[in-house]
Amino acid sequence: MSLGDSATPLGKVKGLGSAREGGEHWLTERVTSVALLLLGTWLLASLLFLPKLDQRTLFEWLRSPSGAVPMALFVVTAFRHGVDGLKVAVDDYVENEASRWALNTFFLFLAFAGASLSLFALGRIAFGAAA
Amino acid sequence: MAAVPDRPISPHLTIWRWGPGMTVSILHRITGAGLSIVGLGVLTWWLMAIASGQDAYATFAKIAGHWFGIIVLVGLTWAFFQHLFSGIRHLLTDTGMGFELKANNAGAVLTIVGSIAVTIVLWAYWLGAFQ
Numbered sequence: 001m002s003l004g005d006s007a008t009p010l011g012k013v014k015g016l017g018s019a020r021e022g023g024e025h026w027l028t029e030r031v032t033s034v035a036l037l038l039l040g041t042w043l044l045a046s047l048l049f050l051p052k053l054d055q056r057t058l059f060e061w062l063r064s065p066s067g068a069v070p071m072a073l074f075v076v077t078a079f080r081h082g083v084d085g086l087k088v089a090v091d092d093y094v095e096n097e098a099s100r101w102a103l104n105t106f107f108l109f110l111a112f113a114g115a116s117l118s119l120f121a122l123g124r125i126a127f128g129a130a131a
Numbered sequence: 132m133a134a135v136p137d138r139p140i141s142p143h144l145t146i147w148r149w150g151p152g153m154t155v156s157i158l159h160r161i162t163g164a165g166l167s168i169v170g171l172g173v174l175t176w177w178l179m180a181i182a183s184g185q186d187a188y189a190t191f192a193k194i195a196g197h198w199f200g201i202i203v204l205v206g207l208t209w210a211f212f213q214h215l216f217s218g219i220r221h222l223l224t225d226t227g228m229g230f231e232l233k234a235n236n237a238g239a240v241l242t243i244v245g246s247i248a249v250t251i252v253l254w255a256y257w258l259g260a261f262q
Contacts (some may be wrong), residue, residue: 058181086167
């Protein structure tokens with residue numbers, strides 16, 4: 001999936017650039033940040049406008065399409081933005097190449113695990129038996 | 132990249148006078164890492180607890196309502212807004228806006244004042260609502 005290309009034609013021909021594919025990572029961070037601006041506002045507004053924050057209310061909220069779908073989008077976008085951001089920090093501060101690779105891979109696994117668990121929970125709420 | 136000891140390096144952190152822009156820059160990274168690891172961890176746990184039923188949610192609510200849990204949640208709230216506001220500032224400066232020293236410093240200070248203010252207002256409301 002490409003969200004855009006920031007390399008200039010001349011740069012491409014010469015094969016210049018630090019990693020030759022950093023542009024997409026950079027743009028993805030920004031596109032997901034705009035998405036999270038909207039989804040984060042939605043999440044906060046939802047938490048403020050829900051009558052109560054007990055299990056039953058939250059379950060019913062996440063059972064409805066208007067709760068389940070934006071929450072699934074929030075989960076996917078937040079984990080993607082999070083793992084992209086952590087990669088920037090790791091690439092900047094971890095000097096040893098093997099440690100850098102290990103840490104980036106660890107965070108990638110962690111992000112997939114967390115996103116999968118969250119989506120599984122949402123699926124269980126939406127498609128399972130009523131509370 | 133491996134460090135090359137004898138190569139002269141460009142002026143780094145130690146020679147610059149500390150300013151609001153630098154503070155917000157490092158806060159953006161720290162809050163981003165905190166939200167990615169702690170924030171998304173809590174989100175996953177919260178969704179799993181809602182999906183698992185009353186008992187699991189009661190365990191979550193008990194730990195979240197403990198003074199230690201509240202400190203973590205207040206911290207995450209502040210991190211969310213600090214990252215959100217400095218993220219908006221980041222997107223604006225990406226377009227070339229606000230590079231004049233005065234405007235840049237003012238914008239940086241504003242993100243910190245804003246994030247602290249919103250956190251206080253929200254938690255005053257939430258703690259009031261739960262009592």
